[in-house]
Amino acid sequence: MTLIRRLIPKPISQYHPLFYFLSTRTRRALRYWQWKTDGQDYAQEKCSTPLLYRVKKHQSVLIRKLGDSEQHWQHNKVINLKIASPCISGILIYPQQTFSFCQLVGQPTAAKGYVEGMELSFGQARGGIGGGICQIANLIHWLVLHSPLQVKQRAQHSFDPFPDQGRVLPFGSGAAIFYNYIDYQFYNPTPHTFQIRLWFSDKCLEGELRCSVDLGYVYHVFEQQHAFLKIGSDYYRQNEIWRHRKEKYKSGEILDTECMTRNFAKVLYIPQRIDQSFASWAEFTAEQQTPTIKT
Incomplete structure (x- = not known):
């Protein structure tokens, strides 16, 4: 049967800022504990030299018209992307390792240089520090879909906020991120090493997935x-x-x-x-x- 996401009463965290604060801090603490105790080997090593074989390449436009959303959020998003992308670019995912977006990027904060970009939350677009870095997760997920890597954790928005304008990927092919409990993770079940590389052109975020062997x-x-x-x-x-x-x-x-x-x-x-x-x-x-x- 087609999945139906029925409308439900809003969670208690939306009724008061204190409830929201307690909810997010509790979930973050649980995620930290999980990272320390789940026994997973998380990818940490990076290499600036590309692996020999390209599996898939993709580019994502940086500035798009999104309904009536404020365009300064779009430009701020580019600032956030350029801070977050070096945390991931060059990462090596060895056999039986797990990639965690939130582990690698860390918490977006103003102290790190992140600015207010657009976030999709509670059924609306709004500003938030670090907003827009999910564009990296979207691009990575598209690369992973073209590989034998196995997605372990992926969230997506339960609403579609803007009409399609220049969409090139299917609806619902992205990945939502909210540090640290809404994460994007995938696992390498193969005997081969994979690598993610990210860079910027004048108008796009560019990315590729590479491998140590030709998959065939x-x-x-x-x-x-x-x-x-x-x-x-x-x-x-x-x-x-x-x-x-x-x-x-x-x-x-x-x-x-x-x-x-x-x-x-x-x-x-x-x-x-x-x-x-x-x-x-x-x-x-x-x-x-x-x-x-x-x-």
Whole structure:
């Protein structure tokens, strides 16, 4: 069945700033304890020399028009990205190691030079110190989807705040970050070493995933079952992200296919088109069928 994220009462942390403070500090403390006791070997070593083989390269535009959001947040985001990216660029992920975004980048603070950028939180866009560095996590996740690396922890926003303007990746293919308990982590189950490299061009954040060997296959990531829905008086968006693993050098034969994720999010704007309308949640639920891949 398609995942349905139903509306629930807001958490207690949203009722008073003190509750929010206590909630975040408790969760951070629990994450620190987990890092010390979970027995995982977290990637820490970096190397400026690129590994021999490129697995995937991608670039992400730095300044985009996002609805009516304040553009100074976009420019501040670039400052934050340029502080955070050296914490990750060159990182080596050896066999059986785990990559943790929050461990490597640390907590974004004004003392480190971070400024107020845009954050998506509690169903709205707002300013926050270090806002925008999730763009690095988004890019890394796209690279990881094109590799045998296994995602262990990934969060995504339960709402879609802005209409698509220049979108090149499927909806729902990013990763949300909030230090330190909303982390992005992946694991290297292979006998090979991988490396993430990040750099900046005039208009883009650039990144690549490299490997110590030629894997001999490539991945094609694609979207299925995309739709804008109206349920009652609200709007929602759903899709599925799939991938083929294909032979690299011979005929391009598809070796296997898998569904990576199914997304369902509330839309905070009025879509230009509505693919389906339902009078109620009950009617929508009754219409759900097991999704299948198109051939």
